Amino acid sequence: MTEFFTLLPPAEALQRLLERLPGTLPPESVPTAAALGRVLAAGIDSPADLPAFPRSSMDGYAVRARDTFGATPSLPTYLKVAGEIRMGSVPAISLQPAHATLIHTGGMLPENADAVVKVENTQPSRENEIEILKAAAVGENVLKVGEDVTRGTEILPSGLRLRPQDLGALMALGITHIEVARRPSVALIATGDEVMPPEAATGPGQVRDINSYTLSGLVASVGGLPKRYGIVPDDLASLKNTAEKALRECDVLAISAGSSASVRDITEQVLHSLGAPGVLLHGVAIKPGKPTILAVANGKPAFGLPGNPVSAMVIARILLLPTLHFLQGALALDATKVSAHLTRNVASAAGREDHVPVRILHRDGETLAEPVFGKSNLIFTLVRSDGSVTVPLNSNGLSQGEIVDVRLY
Amino acid sequence: MTEFFTLLPPAEALQRLLERLPGTLPPESVPTAAALGRVLAAGIDSPADLPAFPRSSMDGYAVRARDTFGATPSLPTYLKVAGEIRMGSVPAISLQPAHATLIHTGGMLPENADAVVKVENTQPSRENEIEILKAAAVGENVLKVGEDVTRGTEILPSGLRLRPQDLGALMALGITHIEVARRPSVALIATGDEVMPPEAATGPGQVRDINSYTLSGLVASVGGLPKRYGIVPDDLASLKNTAEKALRECDVLAISAGSSASVRDITEQVLHSLGAPGVLLHGVAIKPGKPTILAVANGKPAFGLPGNPVSAMVIARILLLPTLHFLQGALALDATKVSAHLTRNVASAAGREDHVPVRILHRDGETLAEPVFGKSNLIFTLVRSDGSVTVPLNSNGLSQGEIVDVRLY
Numbered sequence: 001m002t003e004f005f006t007l008l009p010p011a012e013a014l015q016r017l018l019e020r021l022p023g024t025l026p027p028e029s030v031p032t033a034a035a036l037g038r039v040l041a042a043g044i045d046s047p048a049d050l051p052a053f054p055r056s057s058m059d060g061y062a063v064r065a066r067d068t069f070g071a072t073p074s075l076p077t078y079l080k081v082a083g084e085i086r087m088g089s090v091p092a093i094s095l096q097p098a099h100a101t102l103i104h105t106g107g108m109l110p111e112n113a114d115a116v117v118k119v120e121n122t123q124p125s126r127e128n129e130i131e132i133l134k135a136a137a138v139g140e141n142v143l144k145v146g147e148d149v150t151r152g153t154e155i156l157p158s159g160l161r162l163r164p165q166d167l168g169a170l171m172a173l174g175i176t177h178i179e180v181a182r183r184p185s186v187a188l189i190a191t192g193d194e195v196m197p198p199e200a201a202t203g204p205g206q207v208r209d210i211n212s213y214t215l216s217g218l219v220a221s222v223g224g225l226p227k228r229y230g231i232v233p234d235d236l237a238s239l240k241n242t243a244e245k246a247l248r249e250c251d252v253l254a255i256s257a258g259s260s261a262s263v264r265d266i267t268e269q270v271l272h273s274l275g276a277p278g279v280l281l282h283g284v285a286i287k288p289g290k291p292t293i294l295a296v297a298n299g300k301p302a303f304g305l306p307g308n309p310v311s312a313m314v315i316a317r318i319l320l321l322p323t324l325h326f327l328q329g330a331l332a333l334d335a336t337k338v339s340a341h342l343t344r345n346v347a348s349a350a351g352r353e354d355h356v357p358v359r360i361l362h363r364d365g366e367t368l369a370e371p372v373f374g375k376s377n378l379i380f381t382l383v384r385s386d387g388s389v390t391v392p393l394n395s396n397g398l399s400q401g402e403i404v405d406v407r408l409y
Numbered sequence: 410m411t412e413f414f415t416l417l418p419p420a421e422a423l424q425r426l427l428e429r430l431p432g433t434l435p436p437e438s439v440p441t442a443a444a445l446g447r448v449l450a451a452g453i454d455s456p457a458d459l460p461a462f463p464r465s466s467m468d469g470y471a472v473r474a475r476d477t478f479g480a481t482p483s484l485p486t487y488l489k490v491a492g493e494i495r496m497g498s499v500p501a502i503s504l505q506p507a508h509a510t511l512i513h514t515g516g517m518l519p520e521n522a523d524a525v526v527k528v529e530n531t532q533p534s535r536e537n538e539i540e541i542l543k544a545a546a547v548g549e550n551v552l553k554v555g556e557d558v559t560r561g562t563e564i565l566p567s568g569l570r571l572r573p574q575d576l577g578a579l580m581a582l583g584i585t586h587i588e589v590a591r592r593p594s595v596a597l598i599a600t601g602d603e604v605m606p607p608e609a610a611t612g613p614g615q616v617r618d619i620n621s622y623t624l625s626g627l628v629a630s631v632g633g634l635p636k637r638y639g640i641v642p643d644d645l646a647s648l649k650n651t652a653e654k655a656l657r658e659c660d661v662l663a664i665s666a667g668s669s670a671s672v673r674d675i676t677e678q679v680l681h682s683l684g685a686p687g688v689l690l691h692g693v694a695i696k697p698g699k700p701t702i703l704a705v706a707n708g709k710p711a712f713g714l715p716g717n718p719v720s721a722m723v724i725a726r727i728l729l730l731p732t733l734h735f736l737q738g739a740l741a742l743d744a745t746k747v748s749a750h751l752t753r754n755v756a757s758a759a760g761r762e763d764h765v766p767v768r769i770l771h772r773d774g775e776t777l778a779e780p781v782f783g784k785s786n787l788i789f790t791l792v793r794s795d796g797s798v799t800v801p802l803n804s805n806g807l808s809q810g811e812i813v814d815v816r817l818y
Contacts, residue, residue: 164626217573
């Protein structure tokens with residue numbers, strides 16, 4: 001496969017593209033409650049200590065630890081009960097020596113108290129008195145001020161894609177609006193005279209548009225906004241018109257080229273005509289997906305993706321999605337990977353990176369990766385698989401039984 | 410920790426809940442293009458063969474294989490060129506013996522053609538003639554009718570949560586609308602006199618609502634529709650009113666109880682009052698999250714989740730999210746897990762299942778799981794972690810260096 005040796009490996013091709021982009025999209029302010037999956041545009045420092053006051057982590061009695069010294073079940077210490085701490089309010093009392101106050105989980109410790117004795121380690125005694133059955137150390141069962149996070153600490157880094165717990169942490173600190181990267185809009189154009197919309201009754205020779213929908217799903221999965229521009233006939237003027245409009249309206253353009261050579265040529269011409277610097281490269285050392293075109297026009301990335309549905313998805317995962325992460329300023333995230341034993345040999349050729357779809361199986365406590373062989377024209381190759389295994393550029397293949405990383409779809 | 414021995418393990422508690430539910434929610438029809446992440450309500454059989462006609466998988470010449478027999482670079486076979494197959498149309502010609510037709514990738518084979526010779530294995534000869542430099546076998550470079558999928562085959566099973574490739578496959582077959590499970594709506598109520606809305610300026614003794622937001626994010630992540638009913642004061646009548654309204658309007662109810670014992674009691678009373686059979690169990694053999702309440706009221710599941718933010722999220726992942734999968738009829742999905750070496754010992758106690766938050770590190774080519782120790786009151790314990798490790802019910806802990814499964818958040 002010497003045809004691959006003059007082509008850049010996927011990682012270098014991506015690098016070549018990203019270094020021609022002006023950077024991340026401008027941020028926007030959104031309510032924290034609606035920010036799941038969005039990417040933080042700037043690191044956030046805690047505006048306060050959390051907890052902001054000493055809290056009990058148990059139901060029990062707030063005490064001065066030194067008053068409980070030496071207490072055991074056989075030789076309890078007796079303390080006067082001075083009322084009860086109401087949830088959500090500042091304790092009205094200041095704890096006197098040899099006194100205790102009933103307190104609930106999450107309640108604020110009264111002045112002078114420095115520990116909480118769990119209710120299980122106490123016993124009612126005479127009225128307004130309890131027996132302490134176990135000595136408490138200073139700070140026991142108490143959440144200290146700033147124990148969760150201290151004021152001024154960076155709590156969330158710039159570029160973090162927000163998870164449910166991050167939203168909770170922001171809310172805990174009263175941060176109800178945040179600056180996040182704008183969601184990149186991605187224009188999707190399908191081409192090819194043989195390609196028909198899914199709702200069409202197709203005749204012999206015609207196929208339905210797959211790529212506009214698989215790519216929409218992928219784009220949405222990383223926070224992008226897919227916008228479909230339909231199917232454009234196999235002619236230069238039509239494609240140029242639609243592509244120009246699409247790139248004006250969106251942040252990213254992806255043309256899924258029809259499968260014939262003539263459409264690929266037209267796609268390259270159009271991508272080159274949209275603005276400087278134009279096409280950066282045509283062809284990547286990857287299988288499937290070799291006939292990929294990468295371009296930048298006036299600061300916006302533009303992709304010529306292969307028409308074959310499997311190739312289009314592989315290239316979108318390898319090159320388009322990282323570009324969308326980049327535009328959002330998202331921290332580089334390792335794709336979720338699972339280790340598995342390969343169930344059979346996979347041949348490859350040095351000089352290209354192979355992406356082999358696999359199905360994950362669990363057998364006798366082992367995780368197995370079973371290659372799903374199928375031509376890259378066949379969408380059901382992907383439907384039958386759970387992820388893919390990468391055969392590196394300089395490898396001649398992988399062996400049965402080898403432990404491989406499966407990148408999950 | 411003998412307190413755990415009378416409690417059900419989480420898996421059995423979940424089973425106890427699910428077997429009291431009437432089943433999956435009724436399906437609804439949605440456009441396939443908008444069905445990413447939705448769950449198929451019924452298996453789908455292919456209405457047609459795909460491809461529906463024999464297609465070329467290469468740019469080249471459609472031939473009768475037998476006409477190329479014996480062709481080599483030194484002794485090529487000469488074939489007359491009979492026109493070109495236009496993309497998207499039925500070939501007008503029927504291939505005559507010793508003839509070839511120019512064909513593009515994805516083009517339909519003409520009548521009598523049974524193979525395609527790649528353009529690289531041909532060479533122009535006299536006008537309207539080519540040299541075939543390599544013999545083609547029958548079917549070579551041809552996608553056969555039904556090679557991707559055959560008519561009548563089940564292509565996608567009931568309960569599948571739709572991925573981008575599944576949408577593409579449906580579109581390829583012209584299936585533009587599908588029946589999916591209705592998205593379960595989940596009413597979220599926070600309780601506790603100490604709990605304030607995130608936008609409030611809190612005073613000493615008060616904390617902001619975290620759980621309504623972390624739980625909203627989790628619910629949305631599995632296709633549920635979170636609906637927040639705000640913060641209800643710590644009193645029976647108020648909580649009962651809000652819970653009744655919430656359960657009327659939604660498919661699932663989750664009350665995140667304030668942390669004090671009195672609110673937990675009120676929560677249990679309210680959950681028991683909503684309808685038959687009422688509370689199924691109070692307390693689960695899990696840490697964190699022991700004071701969990703599971704109830705069913707008139708066929709709808711209702712949860713009393715712990716007030717501590719870490720506990721609330723752990724229990725939501727272990728019990729609430731599987732319930733939402735169940736209501737959608739989703740195929741049981743293994744959570745995404747990663748194998749990693751534990752960086753230090755983790756103690757546990759037999760009789761309870763421990764869920765220990767961990768951070769994933771990559772060092773010297775090894776994946777490491779570093780326990781993030783922190784009280785379950787502290788939301789930043791989760792912010793600092795990437796997933797959790799489960800210490801099984803009957804284990805006394807895990808050892809440093811042990812290989813563990815990390816369930817990713």
